[in-house]
Amino acid sequence: MTFLDIFLMIMIVGGAFLILYRTLWKKKGCCGDTGCGGCSSKKQI
Secondary structure (H helix, E strand, C coil): CCHHHHHHHHHHHHHHHHHHHHHHHHCCCCCCCCCCCCCCCCCCC
């Protein structure tokens, strides 16, 4: 494996973790400003 291969793998894995962090932990699973209905509404039992 060359340096370029290792660098590309680190960038891809880092990008995947960044996307997971932003969607799951930072926003706590919400879909964003437009909302998807699950963020602002509570489940009714």
